[in-house]
Amino acid sequence: MSKIIFSPIPDQICFLPILILVLFFKLFAAAPDPIVPNTALHLAESLSQDSLRKHLFTLADDSMMGRATGTRGAEMAAHYIQDCFRRYGLKSPDNISNYLQPIPMHGSLPLADSRLRLYLENTVHDFELADDYLLYRTGAQTYIGTAVPMVFAGYGINAPEFDYNDYQSIDVTGKIVVCLSGEPESNDSTYFSGCYPTIYSLPETKHRMAISRGALGTILIASTPEYEKDKWNRWKREFTFEDVTLSYTVAGQLSIVMSLQSAELLFHDAFYSLNEILSMVKHHRIKSFPLPHRISFKGEFIERDFISSNVIGIIEGNNPELRDSFLIITAHYDHLGIGPEIEGDPIYNGAFDNAAGVAGLLEIARIFSQNSQFLQRSVIFMAVTGEEKGLLGSKYYLDHPAVPLYKTVANINIDGLAIFEKFNDIIGIGAELSTLEEYLQQSAELLGLRFMTPPNIVVAMEAFSRSDQLAFAQAGIPSLLIMEGMHCKETNIRESFVRMQRWLNNIYHTPQDDLNQEMNLDASYQHLQVIAVTVFLLSDSTIQPEWKSGISYKNVQLQNLAEKR
Numbered sequence: 001m002s003k004i005i006f007s008p009i010p011d012q013i014c015f016l017p018i019l020i021l022v023l024f025f026k027l028f029a030a031a032p033d034p035i036v037p038n039t040a041l042h043l044a045e046s047l048s049q050d051s052l053r054k055h056l057f058t059l060a061d062d063s064m065m066g067r068a069t070g071t072r073g074a075e076m077a078a079h080y081i082q083d084c085f086r087r088y089g090l091k092s093p094d095n096i097s098n099y100l101q102p103i104p105m106h107g108s109l110p111l112a113d114s115r116l117r118l119y120l121e122n123t124v125h126d127f128e129l130a131d132d133y134l135l136y137r138t139g140a141q142t143y144i145g146t147a148v149p150m151v152f153a154g155y156g157i158n159a160p161e162f163d164y165n166d167y168q169s170i171d172v173t174g175k176i177v178v179c180l181s182g183e184p185e186s187n188d189s190t191y192f193s194g195c196y197p198t199i200y201s202l203p204e205t206k207h208r209m210a211i212s213r214g215a216l217g218t219i220l221i222a223s224t225p226e227y228e229k230d231k232w233n234r235w236k237r238e239f240t241f242e243d244v245t246l247s248y249t250v251a252g253q254l255s256i257v258m259s260l261q262s263a264e265l266l267f268h269d270a271f272y273s274l275n276e277i278l279s280m281v282k283h284h285r286i287k288s289f290p291l292p293h294r295i296s297f298k299g300e301f302i303e304r305d306f307i308s309s310n311v312i313g314i315i316e317g318n319n320p321e322l323r324d325s326f327l328i329i330t331a332h333y334d335h336l337g338i339g340p341e342i343e344g345d346p347i348y349n350g351a352f353d354n355a356a357g358v359a360g361l362l363e364i365a366r367i368f369s370q371n372s373q374f375l376q377r378s379v380i381f382m383a384v385t386g387e388e389k390g391l392l393g394s395k396y397y398l399d400h401p402a403v404p405l406y407k408t409v410a411n412i413n414i415d416g417l418a419i420f421e422k423f424n425d426i427i428g429i430g431a432e433l434s435t436l437e438e439y440l441q442q443s444a445e446l447l448g449l450r451f452m453t454p455p456n457i458v459v460a461m462e463a464f465s466r467s468d469q470l471a472f473a474q475a476g477i478p479s480l481l482i483m484e485g486m487h488c489k490e491t492n493i494r495e496s497f498v499r500m501q502r503w504l505n506n507i508y509h510t511p512q513d514d515l516n517q518e519m520n521l522d523a524s525y526q527h528l529q530v531i532a533v534t535v536f537l538l539s540d541s542t543i544q545p546e547w548k549s550g551i552s553y554k555n556v557q558l559q560n561l562a563e564k565r
């Protein structure tokens with residue numbers, strides 16, 4: 001989640017004139033229309049749990065083969081969604097035929113005989129793909145034919161705002177940058193956000209920093225808890241799936257994550273051993289220095305080009321002044337597909353990641369289409385492809401939007417629905433960043449729920465940057481992911497945490513996220529009602545949602561407006 005900086009309020013400001021202005025607006029500009037709550041509740045009650053179940057059981061069925069991007073299963077899902085949009089009477093956008101937005105993509109699957117070779121004094125050492133290292137980037141452009149030097153660059157971070165720079169004393173031009181995962185430890189919220197990870201700890205950020213300084217590639221040492229030995233197998237599994245990029249994105253250079261045990265060899269004969277460096281970390285005395293040996297990489301890949309589609313439908317609003325402004329509701333329909341077997345099952349069905357979300361999107365589309373007379377603004381429904389591959393479908397859409405971005409007032413993304421139990425409160429992932437927060441608070445109130453600020457465990461998950469809402473935010477569109485809260489009818493907050501953590505550890509991104517798992521569709525239905533009411537309140541509001549001051553996405557929103565793009 002991008003950092004939120006609120007500027008402190010200076011004492012000398014005189015409040016009175018401002019206060020009168022605010023009161024005036026509160027009284028006259030946004031006088032609530034009493035019909036709205038009833039309509040909102042009417043729509044919420046019109047949602048059908050049976051219909052939700054039917055979509056879920058269709059999309060998460062084994063016959064869809066886990067809906068991996070660019071596979072037969074995903075194509076079947078796209079046609080199922082297209083057919084629903086047609087049956088529900090949604091319009092295909094003017095610049096898109098038959099609801100399908102085709103996206104050229106490139107797939108690359110690394111093969112075991114790829115060779116990462118370390119040149120020691122008198123011998124060479126070949127690292128094993130998957131056991132020793134994993135590839136963040138694949139494809140021919142990762143090739144490093146002649147052995148090149150390596151340099152150790154601490155965490156691989158340059159953060160001027162924290163007066164921190166691992167690149168101060170080293171030149172990485174034409175070399176491979178080796179760095180630790182994570183970022184400097186801190187309990188001070190003004191330094192690297194204290195206990196919460198910042199954007200600097202993202203492998204992608206470190207890779208870009210190294211490449212922008214002339215490096216040929218990066219090796220990230222898996223030195224932080226999420227990479228511990230028992231978790232390495234989970235990473236191995238995640239990396240067995242095909243690496244997919246948008247065909248028009250520039251292919252990236254070598255980007256590797258290496259297990260801690262294997263990385264020790266990179267420091268053979270070096271100034272410091274890896275163990276010495278890890279103890280320096282504890283005392284915040286990490287150093288950057290050249291490594292004595294060279295490395296080369298010759299990757300073997302199965303590569304292919306293919307088309308995958310976003311599925312897009314529109315319901316037009318009725319208000320002549322508002323119908324030319326659009327809300328966009330998204331849910332990704334892709335998942336991981338067929339992969340390493342667990343308990344004899346190779347199909348990664350993605351029932352709650354995210355067949356449930358797409359089922360919800362379809363059910364809201366059905367109800368809104370039947371009740372379109374109540375809609376002021378127009379609503380776009382988009383089932384997104386390529387989310388699991390790096391938000392590819394939403395990024396492509398934002399480069400090729402069905403309607404101009406400045407006319408797109410907000411994005412509500414659905415990724416997963418509540419699965420355990422009916423709940424008493426609701427969380428808005430990203431709500432604190434914009435005025436979308438107010439709409440969620442209103443719908444919570446309408447549905448007798450409490451609005452809860454994201455608890456630390458959710459903040460630590462960086463939930464905002466893990467699904468399509470991030471792409472919309474980066475394009476300047478206020479976006480939100482609505483999540484069920486932690487206080488449930490029968491279960492207290494602590495038990496809820498444990499239950500959610502267990503699901504994330506044992507079911508998420510495994511074949512067991514399927515229709516055989518225990519699921520409480522009353523909770524999913526309740527969750528869907530909150531989403532539907534929030535979307536309706538937004539479609540009915542004459543006020544355009546805005547990013548809060550100090551939020552970096554605001555500049556992009558203003559630019560969209562200024563350039564009418």
Ligand SMILES: [Zn+2]
Pocket residue numbers: 332353354387415416467
């Ligand atoms: Zn997902």
